[in-house]
Each structure stands twice: as structure tokens, then as C-alpha cells.
Amino acid sequence: MLWLFRSAGKKNANNKHYQFWCGTTIRQNNQPKELETNQFKDEKLNYIHLNPVEAGLVNEPEHYRYSSAIDYSGGKGLVKICFL
Template sequence: MRTRYKILNPEALHFVTSTTVNWIKIFTEDKYYNILTDSIKFYQKQKRLRLVAYVFLPDHFHLLLQSDELCNVMKLIKSYSAKQKIRQLKSDGKESILKLLKENKKEYKTGRTYQVWQEGFQPKTIMSEYMYSQKINYIHFNPVKLELVTDPTEWKYSSAEYYVKNKAGVLSLDLD
């Protein structure tokens, strides 16, 4: 069932995580990651979110962000990216992945054929400088932990390179 999250302080930074249904690795090519980056860029341009750190991985993503309407923005990002991902998978003839997304769809989700994302996004309010640093390190070292790279700055879909080398990544950060 859908879980409602109560955001007690919408002005605070939040660490959020979203995971693909059953941890299916569906973000395997640049064009699939671009679906996520385009969605987040859209809400950045609308000033509906302020992005501080990010990482996109084959089966989940983490963001450190602020939004006055966090629940709604996350819902919109996940909804848009799911629709675009399904469209792209169909266009690419990725029947085996589509089959998995269909088989792993929750039974009560009757209005759709596929489910891309697990429900919720597990928001955690950043309460201290220590927690802020811990979450940024967690975000940036996730690709290393998963053995996708040996150095956090090598992962293209992360803000690590900005933090270490002051080099822009696939998304701009709102650090002001």
C-alpha cells in the first residue's frame, strides 16, 4: 500500500532514496540515465527543487535536496521517469526487462501494466553538519561500494566529481 511521508520541515535538506521494483537493474545505458537527469533538470528549472548531491545507479538513486513540495516533486519525478523508461524499453525491444517489470508489479496497481519504482522514497531530514557530510559521502561512495568504479569521481552519474575536482557533472548543483 502507498505510504505517506510527513515532511516536518520543508525548508530542510532531505536525503532520499528510490529503488526500482525488486531491485531490477534497468538503468544500464546513458539514454536510460538521461531520463532521470532530464526529469530532475525540469524541476530544477521550475525552482521546485534545490539539488545538493546525487548518484544514479543501475537499480536505485540517492538525492540530497530541498523542496517545499518534496512528496509531490518526488512523485512527479518517479512517475515521469517510469513512463519514459517504459516507452524507451519498448522502443528498444527490451522484452525481458519489460516482462520483469510486469511480473513484479503490485497486484493492487490495476491502472498500469508495469511498475518501475518501489513505492516511497524514504526521506530523511538532514539534522546536523555530521549527517550532511555522512550522506554526501554515502552518496558518492555508493558506486565504489557496488564495485562499479574504484574512485567515486569515475562514476558519471554522481556529483562526486564536483565535490572533489569542482567539475560539473550531468546535473548542476544548487549550492548557494
């Protein structure tokens, strides 16, 4: 799979070496944003936590086992996290 990521990375000026993507389309409209305020940070964190719900994988964000949403709801997830 590494050769796929390397091949895709070489075709994209936004990458130096590798590109990883999910699904069948490659989106290149992502731009890094600084988390300048707590409100903006919370919006982005909620967006990330709600992705599995929107995809229909789970009914609640904290039910997705690979998400930090469980940590933010008082539980303990699979990976040690640093709270934002």
C-alpha cells in the same frame, strides 16, 4: 515500464501511486531523515557518493559519471547541482 511501477506502488502502503526500485529486491525499510547537522548531511552525501565504488563500478566516487561526486571534488558533472 510505467505499469510495473504503478503495479508495485499499489501493493505498498508507503506509496500513493508509483514505486521505483533497483535490483531484484524491494526494500521498504527506508524512512526519511531530516539533515539536521552538517555532519549528518556529510555522512549521507558520502554514503551516496560511495555507492558506485561499493558496487565495484568505479574505483573513485568522482569517476562515476552520474554522480555529483565530481562536482564536490572540483570538477563539473553532467547535471547542474546545488551544493548542500
